[in-house]
Amino acid sequence: MQIEELNDSLIDSLAEFYMSDASSHDILEKLEFGSSGESFAKRIANFPTWIKIYTLTEGGRIHGCVIITGADNLNLHDAAIIADLRIVPTIRGNGYATALLERALGYLRERGVKKVVTIVSEMNLAGIRLFHKAGFRAYGVFQDYYVAGENAIALELLL
Numbered sequence: 001m002q003i004e005e006l007n008d009s010l011i012d013s014l015a016e017f018y019m020s021d022a023s024s025h026d027i028l029e030k031l032e033f034g035s036s037g038e039s040f041a042k043r044i045a046n047f048p049t050w051i052k053i054y055t056l057t058e059g060g061r062i063h064g065c066v067i068i069t070g071a072d073n074l075n076l077h078d079a080a081i082i083a084d085l086r087i088v089p090t091i092r093g094n095g096y097a098t099a100l101l102e103r104a105l106g107y108l109r110e111r112g113v114k115k116v117v118t119i120v121s122e123m124n125l126a127g128i129r130l131f132h133k134a135g136f137r138a139y140g141v142f143q144d145y146y147v148a149g150e151n152a153i154a155l156e157l158l159l
Contacts (some may be wrong), residue, residue, distance in 0.1 A: 001063065001096065004101050006044075006053035007031045010062060012037035014055065017062040017088075024086065054103050056087065056096050063088045066100040068108065071117070080108050082118035085127070097130050105134065109159055116159060119145065119152040131155050 015037040018024045033043045044051055049070035056064035064087035068099060070078040082104065087096050107118055119142065120127040136155040147153035 001056055001058045003054055003056055003099060004122075006055055006065075008041070010055055010057065010060070011041050013062045014065065017065065021086070021088075022155060026085075029154045050123070052107060053103075054100055054107075057098060063091055064096050065098060066104045068104050068116075076115070078112070078114040080113045082114050082116060085118075085130075092100075092126070097127075098133070101134055104145065104156075105159070114159055116157045118155050120155060121146055122151045122153055124141075128153060128155075131157075 005117075018033070018040075033040055044053070044081040047069065048156070049069065049072040053067050054061045054066055055062045064085075066085040069081050069082050069083050071077075082101075085097060085100060085104075087100075105116065116136075118131065120131060121140075122128075132155075134157065136157045138153050139156050140154040142152040142154060144150075
């Protein structure tokens, strides 16, 4: 497995990766992505602030990714958002999420970002542990944030 920045040759694989996971439909809706590689590429090109996507790939297939965006559109000019971080279930527990998160945080430090925020479902204990291990701290709860009525834990990291 290797981590690489999303490029044109991987865009169709990224769309397939997200469309194959029923739990990803919320994030696709929130970020206004479509369901094809073409619609993904168009949305990325027209995103209201900067966006960077790192993928976990093997043989041209994506097995995980992290999406990070600027927060300029929220008037947080020195902040970034981890919009999504996911790994296919069959390879979880092998450190890939940690590696993707570390790559994203390294990029954000290089970019001069001072604060990183994300949200995680209160039911996603592995995700909460991952972010806590990286130094994130909870700063709030969004009640009934997800379609299934789950709360979201808001986390932040000062870089």
